[in-house]
């Protein structure tokens with residue numbers, strides 16, 4: 361039985377993905393989500409707590425862990441505030457260090473500009489979505505060769521082919537923040 365801990369779970373989009381994947385593979389899974397904010401719509405067992413503190417105290421209860429720490433410290437969307445002196449907590453580093461002190465296999469997800477190893481790169485249009493939102497995933501305490509090729513983008517944000525969470529997108533179909541990766545296995549455009 362997989363006992364998955366989903367840290368920084370928000371309303372459970374990621375947890376639901378794991379649930380559906382396990383179902384498709386015929387695997388038994390029990391999911392617990394942790395978030396600092398109340399998440400009344402979270403569909404599995406939920407604990408409101410600081411993710412790092414909870415993990416340090418309770419990691420031994422779980423067989424697998426996923427962490428999607430806030431990206432404000434690294435995303436270009438907050439560079440203006442950081443430039444004005446705003447300091448964001450380095451949740452990514454804190455949770456990564458805590459995860460590395462255990463032997464539990466895990467995944468950390470974040471934005472492309474975050475300092476994590478892009479063992480896996482996923483983008484919205486790979487799943488037929490109208491948002492691009494490239495996200496990188498680092499494997500912790502295990503290695504895996506999971507490097508699907510990013511499909512070549514067709515269309516642009518400006519033409520309305522994709523929705524953008526911030527900014528207006530570029531004519532070439534990428535936002536100025538959506539930079540290509542120097543990583544084997546991904547298609548650079």
Ligand SMILES: C[S@@+](CC[C@H](N)C(=O)[O-])C[C@H]1O[C@@H](n2cnc3c(N)ncnc32)[C@H](O)[C@@H]1O
Pocket residue numbers: 367368369370371372373374375394395396397409410411412428429430431451
């Ligand atoms: C990037 S979102 C996670 C998205 C989520 N994985 C999903 O599938 O929608 C980050 C979440 O971290 C939560 N958060 C921020 N600081 C936290 C902390 N110290 N401990 C736990 N959760 C925290 C926020 O409330 C937010 O819901």
